[in-house]
Amino acid sequence: MRRACRPIFVFFAVAALFVGCNSRSHTSQPENPPHGGVMQPYAGKLPPDDGQWTMPAKDYGAYRYSQLDQINTSNAKDLKLAFTFSTGTTNGLEAAPLVVNNTMYIITSFPNMLYALDLTKPGAPMKWAYDPKPVASAKGVACCDLVNRGGSYYNGKIIYATLDGYVVGVNANDGHEVWKTKVGDINIGETITMAAQVVKDKVLVGNSGGEFGVRGWIVALNADTGKLVWKAYNTGPDKDVLIGLRFKPFYDMDKGKDLGVSTWNPDQWKIGGGNVWGWIAYDPDLNIVYHGTGNPGPWNPDERPGDNKWTSGIFARDADTGEALWYYQWSPHDMHDYDGINEQILLDLPIDGKTRKVLVRPERNGYIYVLDRTTGEVLSATPYGHITTSSGVDLKTGRLKVNEELKPSPGKVVHGACPAAPGVKDWNPSAFSPKTGFLYLPHNNLCMDWESVETGYIAGTPYVGADVKMYPGPGGNGGVFSAWDPINKKEVWHFDDRFPVWSGALATAGNVVFYGTMDGWFIARDAQDGHELWRFKTGSGIIGQPITYKGPDGKQYVAILSGVGGWAGAVVTGGLDVRDPTAALGFANATAELPKYTNKGGMLYVFQLP
Amino acid sequence: MKSISVAALLLLSLLAGCAREKRSYQDQSPYVEQAPDKVVQSDLHPGMMPPPSSYEKNVYAESAYDVAEGQKLFEQYHCSGCHFHGGGGIGPPLMDSDWIYGSDPQNIRATILEGRPNGMPSFRGKIADHQVWEIVAYVRSLSGLLPKDVSPGRSDQISLGTTPQQTHPQYEKKEQPGLNREEKPK
Numbered sequence: 001m002r003r004a005c006r007p008i009f010v011f012f013a014v015a016a017l018f019v020g021c022n023s024r025s026h027t028s029q030p031e032n033p034p035h036g037g038v039m040q041p042y043a044g045k046l047p048p049d050d051g052q053w054t055m056p057a058k059d060y061g062a063y064r065y066s067q068l069d070q071i072n073t074s075n076a077k078d079l080k081l082a083f084t085f086s087t088g089t090t091n092g093l094e095a096a097p098l099v100v101n102n103t104m105y106i107i108t109s110f111p112n113m114l115y116a117l118d119l120t121k122p123g124a125p126m127k128w129a130y131d132p133k134p135v136a137s138a139k140g141v142a143c144c145d146l147v148n149r150g151g152s153y154y155n156g157k158i159i160y161a162t163l164d165g166y167v168v169g170v171n172a173n174d175g176h177e178v179w180k181t182k183v184g185d186i187n188i189g190e191t192i193t194m195a196a197q198v199v200k201d202k203v204l205v206g207n208s209g210g211e212f213g214v215r216g217w218i219v220a221l222n223a224d225t226g227k228l229v230w231k232a233y234n235t236g237p238d239k240d241v242l243i244g245l246r247f248k249p250f251y252d253m254d255k256g257k258d259l260g261v262s263t264w265n266p267d268q269w270k271i272g273g274g275n276v277w278g279w280i281a282y283d284p285d286l287n288i289v290y291h292g293t294g295n296p297g298p299w300n301p302d303e304r305p306g307d308n309k310w311t312s313g314i315f316a317r318d319a320d321t322g323e324a325l326w327y328y329q330w331s332p333h334d335m336h337d338y339d340g341i342n343e344q345i346l347l348d349l350p351i352d353g354k355t356r357k358v359l360v361r362p363e364r365n366g367y368i369y370v371l372d373r374t375t376g377e378v379l380s381a382t383p384y385g386h387i388t389t390s391s392g393v394d395l396k397t398g399r400l401k402v403n404e405e406l407k408p409s410p411g412k413v414v415h416g417a418c419p420a421a422p423g424v425k426d427w428n429p430s431a432f433s434p435k436t437g438f439l440y441l442p443h444n445n446l447c448m449d450w451e452s453v454e455t456g457y458i459a460g461t462p463y464v465g466a467d468v469k470m471y472p473g474p475g476g477n478g479g480v481f482s483a484w485d486p487i488n489k490k491e492v493w494h495f496d497d498r499f500p501v502w503s504g505a506l507a508t509a510g511n512v513v514f515y516g517t518m519d520g521w522f523i524a525r526d527a528q529d530g531h532e533l534w535r536f537k538t539g540s541g542i543i544g545q546p547i548t549y550k551g552p553d554g555k556q557y558v559a560i561l562s563g564v565g566g567w568a569g570a571v572v573t574g575g576l577d578v579r580d581p582t583a584a585l586g587f588a589n590a591t592a593e594l595p596k597y598t599n600k601g602g603m604l605y606v607f608q609l610p
Numbered sequence: 611m612k613s614i615s616v617a618a619l620l621l622l623s624l625l626a627g628c629a630r631e632k633r634s635y636q637d638q639s640p641y642v643e644q645a646p647d648k649v650v651q652s653d654l655h656p657g658m659m660p661p662p663s664s665y666e667k668n669v670y671a672e673s674a675y676d677v678a679e680g681q682k683l684f685e686q687y688h689c690s691g692c693h694f695h696g697g698g699g700i701g702p703p704l705m706d707s708d709w710i711y712g713s714d715p716q717n718i719r720a721t722i723l724e725g726r727p728n729g730m731p732s733f734r735g736k737i738a739d740h741q742v743w744e745i746v747a748y749v750r751s752l753s754g755l756l757p758k759d760v761s762p763g764r765s766d767q768i769s770l771g772t773t774p775q776q777t778h779p780q781y782e783k784k785e786q787p788g789l790n791r792e793e794k795p796k
Contacts, residue, residue, distance in 0.1 A: 462700070
């Protein structure tokens, strides 16, 4: 009956909703086995698995799936601690550890330390530490805690970005800096928080700063030397966006010359956002990289009339040249801070009797989109949470059907806008299991009130123009962990949590899925029916990304960084005062109780079977 | 007698009102010559010798007018972009009792003008001196360091109820047609 609480399923079942909501658990306490979905084993090809974890999502297709199966639904209950490691940090830890050549690499929140741990020795002692010495002033232009979402391994180097705008290549054996390239400028509000993604011989990185009027871009650097190969902006003239003859967007709304200029008031595109701070996927057969673009700035939509290209959308680009091939805009003229930067999972799915090369995108605006990844056509857009700000996607025009009643306008306070600014799901990446065919979605259940206020641009200071207050959505739970069937476009099962589920997810061939909660539980569930197999209470809240790997002893391990923070946990890391409901762009109000449940502090936890 | 005492009371209240509404002008600020580098940041005084007091007690720059002006400037210079309405976010909260760099007007002024190494920008040369004092007054009012009668009577922040877990009737109505809030099972 728990599923009946989800508003998207219950328009026909009001009575069931009463019962369901009565028995609803707002904490992630152990549950009885619920229900299962029909497994749809994945027919597409899988990348080879060497038991390592060398890039943010483990593979280019962004599955976050491991073919290791020693830990399974029968023995997961016996998982025990193998070793721990303190990161020495008190800000949020969002990165996935990397495991290469029997060494584990940990990238921390500011000051962005890189630690190498020797997995061949008992207790995994530290081999070396690399300190990039980022400028502390960068903290003043980081919108939402001082996080780093990870890095990649390439040709003997660990490559990642620092908060103050550098990308570094560090010798994976001895920790010496091989190259360091400045790509961002904190004095115009640029920071870097995203996980550097290696694609072939290049590393792709973009900037953060959507709350500082920062013009978004993505760069490709030579992964061996750090030299710039190409740079694409996400606003401005076509030549800056790398839009040329090969650009073929599917929908009319995205066609035309220099839309990155003409869909703005004069010069606004120069401070218009569209940042790249989320996930990049790569299709080796098509040689295409996919990346989203962040919200337009300022948040106050009246100050930037137009569709605000190319913000809150997705680009397909040639992996070698960066040339734009197609683009689709999730939220034209975004009015609710719906960044379009979430993960895209590249799948070959049977749709209407044909196998289609698709990308599946659980988007911030509340819909799970299935796009043809060769053309950018939207095949479906299905709600996976509570939405009041729009009523669906017009598949003919591709345009989001916006609810005019919840449009912010001057002097009006908008009430009950759902999802809230962090969306039904924010950056926290989902996982896909080819064995079940399900997507595993850590996400939010938040709504907000919004009042636009006038703002002007001052370089290097916040450029937002909105007072926001968030709160849990229907049911009163702030977060959800769910399984989603992308072929039948429906939820298979879900579990609520008191707080937004701000961690990533991990799926394994042992049919065990892992995720963490903001109050510090690391949880294993049965991939098929969702029932809880095991849980462990870590020292702080979890917003990191779990990984699994094969150790030097041939055994399977699972690792997670614990350390609350991020936008959702800023109330703890920043010691915020929740008497002001607008604190932390309104998020502090939704997680006001979090300081009673957890404290700051970073620690790696690694688990094994006895 | 009665009329005299009423008149006296009236006069007193007028005087009090005058002080409350007193305007500040740049050339009247007693701190214009106060260089921020004289601001003491530590409670430790080597040799047991407290440093000489380098400033007089602030009696002027914290009128209701200053606070009101400071509140406007706090928005205009985007202080609210990091500190919001006192609760903090990118920057620390200002409405609580914790002061990393000191709560005296001179300390706050130094913080605004010189910046701080962990993210506070330096606004030296960007904000007129009297405006800095007005922002200082507003910042101090947020944590109750000023007398009540000069603090803003009303906050400009979003006016949207108080309970953190509030659910708004709008979407309750959408999901549960015909159901009043009162009837909703607890």
